[in-house]
Amino acid sequence: SAPGAKVDFAATPGPNWKRRDPIAPAAPAGTxxxxxxxxxxxxxxxxxxxxxxxxxxxxxxxxxxxxxxxxxxxxxxxxxxxxxxxxxxxxxxxxxxxxxxxxxxxxxxxxxxxxxxxxxxxxxxxxxxxxxxxxxxxxxxxxxxxPPGLPAVDQEFFFVQSEYYTGPLGQPGDLTKMQNEAWDAVVFNGYVNQYLHQPIRIEPGKRYRAWVLDAGPSENSSFHVVGTIFDTMYKEGAYTLRPGDARGGAQALDLQPAQGGFVEFSMDEPGLYPIVTHKFANVGKGALGLFQAGEVPAAGGAAH
Ligand SMILES: [Cu+2]
Missing domain, CATH: 2.60.40.420 (Cupredoxins -  blue copper proteins)
Known part of the structure; x- marks a missing residue:
């Protein structure tokens, strides 16, 4: 089949590009x-x-x-x-x-x-x-x-990880590449390095929840936020970690395709906190974003 469109991981989006809003919607009223x-x-x-x-x-x-x-x-x-x-x-x-x-x-x-x-x-x-x-x-x-009794936090986000297997420009993805698990890119919420180009603004000391789903179709996710520790983790219908006397911390939420969960965390100081899958080959293939905690410079762009 055709080789497919080439992704330039150092390129930046055009001036009219807008990121996908990563804020998770609240449950609407009613049943x-x-x-x-x-x-x-x-x-x-x-x-x-x-x-x-x-x-x-x-x-x-x-x-x-x-x-x-x-x-x-x-x-x-x-x-x-x-x-x-x-x-x-x-x-x-x-x-x-x-x-x-x-x-x-x-x-x-x-x-x-x-x-x-x-x-x-x-x-x-x-x-x-x-x-x-x-x-x-x-x-x-x-x-x-x-889950019943889900505690309130200051803000909730969602990150759906998936792969792209490019076809020619403007055409569907390449099924042969999919069958060979030969992805060209791994992305959060559908766009290469999306939240590196437009970081997600948060505040130090506030409490956040990130819902994560690995949509695949074939690659796993080791969801990690550089510079913080998750004190709460929920995976596939169960809490695997909650705050307590043992002071347990989690560093990555591991998900296979069609698995999901959430993590909760806060940032102790202002600065930049990269969002990655710790399967690091994929960080260089588009699975990279930034939380911007506080009023700090965010270089943005793939050159950062
Ligand atoms: Cu369909």
Missing amino acids: THRLTLDAVESVVEVAPGVTQELWTFNGQAPGPVLRGKVGDTFEITLVNKGKLGHSIDFHASKVAWNDEMRTIKPGESLVYKFEAKHSGIFMYHCGTAPALHHIGNGMFGAIIID
């Missing part, structure tokens, strides 16, 4: 959440100067972050506004694969209704064959089901 997701192919910039025809939910990869509580009902209408068959599979649901998760043709729609019976951050994705191509080309997102 029934009705919303529509459009399956649609969209030409999207994934790195400076690199466009791909992604297959998306609502024109963006990852798709919108959905949120609710245990016991809530989600009534999702999937509308296929694209030119290929698509489908949706919510890992937060317990429904039959051959019914709600069926593939619909362009112009068709379906209603996918489920009760959120378990808490966590779950993946949703298109499962239409070859699912590797549909997930690897952008058809995934996160749905957060709050």
Whole structure:
């Protein structure tokens, strides 16, 4: 197949580029959440100067972050506004694969209704064959089901890690590269070095929660924030660490594809705190961002 568009990891985005807002939405009021997701192919910039025809939910990869509580009902209408068959599979649901998760043709729609019976951050994705191509080309997102009693923090963020396997400019990703696990880039929230180009402003001493999902399709994540220690960690439906007399600290949240969790932390002093997967080969391939704690200079840009 074609070699695919080349990613220049030292390039910076154009003046009109805007990062994906990394703030996790709060759960909306009420216990029934009705919303529509459009399956649609969209030409999207994934790195400076690199466009791909992604297959998306609502024109963006990852798709919108959905949120609710245990016991809530989600009534999702999937509308296929694209030119290929698509489908949706919510890992937060317990429904039959051959019914709600069926593939619909362009112009068709379906209603996918489920009760959120378990808490966590779950993946949703298109499962239409070859699912590797549909997930690897952008058809995934996160749905957060709050654990009961989730404490308030000063701010919550989300980071969905995924890979890109570039096709030619403006065209879909390369299935052969996906089959060979030969990714060109690893990204948080869909764009190479996104939060290095536009760092995430926070404040020293405040308490933060980062929800993390590894959407893959094939690479793992060792989510780490340089310069801090997580005092709370929740992974795949359970707390693995909470503050206590043992003063336990966690350095990385390890996730395989389709796993998720959250970490909580604060920064003890002003400055810059890189966001990475500690599988460091991928830091040089786009999985790098910055928290900017306090009014400190943030160089930004890949040259930093
Ligand atoms: Cu699809």
